[in-house]
Amino acid sequence: MGAAKFLRGLLRIADPSALTxxxxxxxxxxxxxxxxxxxxxxxxxxxADRANGRTGWGLAGDTFACxxxxxxxxxxxxxxxxxxxxxxxHIFRTxxxxxxxxxxxxxxxxxxxxxxxxRILPATDDRLRTVLDTALGRLSLQDYLxxxxxxxxxxxxxxxxxxxxxxxxxxxxxxxxxxxxxxxxSNPFLSIGPMLxxxxxxxxxxxxxxxxxxxxxxxxRAVSGPLARLLRRFDLPISPAGVAACYRPFVDxxxxxxxxxxxxxxxxxxxxxTIVSDTVFISPDRAARTARQLxxxxx
Amino acid sequence: MGAAKFLRGLLRIADPSALTxxxxxxxxxxxxxxxxxxxxxxxxxxxADRANGRTGWGLAGDTFACxxxxxxxxxxxxxxxxxxxxxxxHIFRTxxxxxxxxxxxxxxxxxxxxxxxxRILPATDDRLRTVLDTALGRLSLQDYLxxxxxxxxxxxxxxxxxxxxxxxxxxxxxxxxxxxxxxxxSNPFLSIGPMLxxxxxxxxxxxxxxxxxxxxxxxxRAVSGPLARLLRRFDLPISPAGVAACYRPFVDxxxxxxxxxxxxxxxxxxxxxTIVSDTVFISPDRAARTARQLxxxxx
Numbered sequence: 001m002g003a004a005k006f007l008r009g010l011l012r013i014a015d016p017s018a019l020t021x022x023x024x025x026x027x028x029x030x031x032x033x034x035x036x037x038x039x040x041x042x043x044x045x046x047x048a049d050r051a052n053g054r055t056g057w058g059l060a061g062d063t064f065a066c067x068x069x070x071x072x073x074x075x076x077x078x079x080x081x082x083x084x085x086x087x088x089x090h091i092f093r094t095x096x097x098x099x100x101x102x103x104x105x106x107x108x109x110x111x112x113x114x115x116x117x118x119r120i121l122p123a124t125d126d127r128l129r130t131v132l133d134t135a136l137g138r139l140s141l142q143d144y145l146x147x148x149x150x151x152x153x154x155x156x157x158x159x160x161x162x163x164x165x166x167x168x169x170x171x172x173x174x175x176x177x178x179x180x181x182x183x184x185x186s187n188p189f190l191s192i193g194p195m196l197x198x199x200x201x202x203x204x205x206x207x208x209x210x211x212x213x214x215x216x217x218x219x220x221r222a223v224s225g226p227l228a229r230l231l232r233r234f235d236l237p238i239s240p241a242g243v244a245a246c247y248r249p250f251v252d253x254x255x256x257x258x259x260x261x262x263x264x265x266x267x268x269x270x271x272x273x274t275i276v277s278d279t280v281f282i283s284p285d286r287a288a289r290t291a292r293q294l295x296x297x298x299x
Numbered sequence: 300m301g302a303a304k305f306l307r308g309l310l311r312i313a314d315p316s317a318l319t320x321x322x323x324x325x326x327x328x329x330x331x332x333x334x335x336x337x338x339x340x341x342x343x344x345x346x347a348d349r350a351n352g353r354t355g356w357g358l359a360g361d362t363f364a365c366x367x368x369x370x371x372x373x374x375x376x377x378x379x380x381x382x383x384x385x386x387x388x389h390i391f392r393t394x395x396x397x398x399x400x401x402x403x404x405x406x407x408x409x410x411x412x413x414x415x416x417x418r419i420l421p422a423t424d425d426r427l428r429t430v431l432d433t434a435l436g437r438l439s440l441q442d443y444l445x446x447x448x449x450x451x452x453x454x455x456x457x458x459x460x461x462x463x464x465x466x467x468x469x470x471x472x473x474x475x476x477x478x479x480x481x482x483x484x485s486n487p488f489l490s491i492g493p494m495l496x497x498x499x500x501x502x503x504x505x506x507x508x509x510x511x512x513x514x515x516x517x518x519x520r521a522v523s524g525p526l527a528r529l530l531r532r533f534d535l536p537i538s539p540a541g542v543a544a545c546y547r548p549f550v551d552x553x554x555x556x557x558x559x560x561x562x563x564x565x566x567x568x569x570x571x572x573t574i575v576s577d578t579v580f581i582s583p584d585r586a587a588r589t590a591r592q593l594x595x596x597x598x
Contacts, residue, residue, distance in 0.1 A: 032390045032391065032394050033390065033393055033394030033397055034390065062364070063362065063364050063383070065361070065362050065364065065382075065383035065384050066365055066383040066384060066386050066387050066390070067387075068384070069383070069384035069385075069386075069387030069388070070387040070390065070391070072387070072412045072413065073387065073388075073391040073408075073409075073412055074391075083364075084362070084364035084365040084368070084383045085364050085365060085367070085368035086368075087365045087368075087386070088365050088366075088368030088369040088371070088372060089368070089372075091331045091332065091333065091365070091369065092331065092369065092372040092373075094332055095331050095332030098332055109372075110372075113371045113372055114371065
């Protein structure tokens with residue numbers, strides 16, 4: 001959500017063809033046998049200007065006739081909302097993957113058909129799954145986050161397959177050659193973490209400078225989701241410094257909200273310089289202003 | 300279509316739990332990677348009283364948002380209409396088949412969820428595909444019938460897999476033990492033919508008496524579809540006798556429309572007795588009257 005909101009602003013000031021967006025696949029999951037990639041789709045729909053801005057997932061104006069009919073066949077399917085038009089994306093992806101086409105290629109096909117100008121890359125074409133060991137047992141990311149609303153107490157987070165996963169074609173080069181790498185204001189455990197556990201991605205990030213992260217913690221609270229609880233669980237402060245700690249050693253700049261300007265010292269202690277801006281993207285205009293400031297500071 | 304219309308009538312006078320309906324799978328096809336069984340679905344939806352009676356396929360009141368979105372991904376997908384609620388059936392079937400569940404089992408599951416009282420059996424769980432060698436090359440049944448509207452000149456009809464296909468569980472016993480076997484007024488080449496090419500089914504039919512067929516030819520014309528052209532192509536008369544010839548040697552009774560009462564002699568020459576009735580099922584009431592007359596004549 002935070003990532004999508006930031007991207008909407010960034011696209012107002014940047015040339016889409018100059019952007020590569022590397023997206024988490026750790027929450028990909030099969031629903032009804034269909035290959036659903038929630039993060040890829042949110043980003044793709046956002047960049048196609050077709051996202052449902054109100055809910056943060058799915059397509060604007062979508063209907064739910066198929067899901068409604070699926071309830072006859074699946075007792076427990078009400079919690080993950082797949083719209084009729086959204087389903088077309090999953091049906092297409094499932095069919096292409098079954099033919100042996102790689103996820104990165106399918107993603108490019110989807111982007112082309114939806115008129116997305118920027119390049120969207122899944123972090124990996126290999127199997128990567130974020131699972132949470134919780135008080136309720138092991139849960140997939142979507143089960144934990146959507147169905148259980150991020151409430152179960154988390155004992156451990158596992159990124160299954162990450163260690164053997166290879167970065168998708170283009171990912172390492174994009175990280176290496178970009179004038180800047182921006183880590184969007186997302187959950188460092190659930191949205192960014194899975195990608196950082198891929199050795200090739202971690203190496204590429206560590207090998208360069210100019211890795212900027214936008215803090216998803218503002219005024220001691222997470223902008224959305226269970227991030228505050230997870231930082232506490234892993235004994236990290238609920239602050240930009242807590243987030244920066246997740247991105248060591250490669251992050252060198254943190255973008256924090258005005259109300260967190262006092263965090264400068266804590267961030268300096270972690271070796272990070274601080275950019276103070278607006279990081280609660282209540283509108284694309286607000287996000288565009290922050291993006292412009294960010295680009296200027298990086299240049 | 301003719302089969303569905305007859306069944307609607309039959310169900311008004313018969314106990315559904317006493318009926319077993321054996322259905323063609325030769326026109327099953329993958330669309331967008333989804334396992335679609337057009338004949339099974341038409342029969343299932345009809346018996347669930349959810350069929351779209353106007354079009355002859357799909358669910359009443361269905362919408363087409365997903366198909367509309369699929370057009371972005373597939374250049375050539377407009378000709379086979381899959382509604383949003385109909386898609387739920389295909390998604391469920393595809394997922395179950397992928398898990399290794401047999402089509403007959405999945406069909407039973409679908410019937411149970413849709414509240415169908417009669418037993419619907421696919422002719423076989425094995426792969427069976429009707430293809431037509433035409434002036435346009437080899438076409439699948441749906442491609443020929445739906446997309447090309449049955450127009451291309453047919454050179455040969457092939458039932459791929461039929462010779463090795465085994466009847467689905469319950470099929471042979473149903474044929475053997477039924478008080479009567481009724482072949483619905485369907486196309487003997489495209490709808491019934493594929494089933495008759497399965498050796499186990501042909502054997503079961505040939506081993507018993509009381510196999511009744513309702514003629515899909517009325518007044519020298521096919522009630523629907525390209526049947527007249529196919530009879531001509533295979534040098535058979537466009538008449539109930541032409542249909543009966545397709546069902547030799549096991550058919551012993553033909554049900555013909557009043558206007559075909561003059562066919563009695565030709566049918567007797569083929570060893571068939573004739574029941575004269577109304578066979579153009581313009582309403583379920585009409586079909587019920589014919590069904591009642593038919594059951595009385597059989598008993």
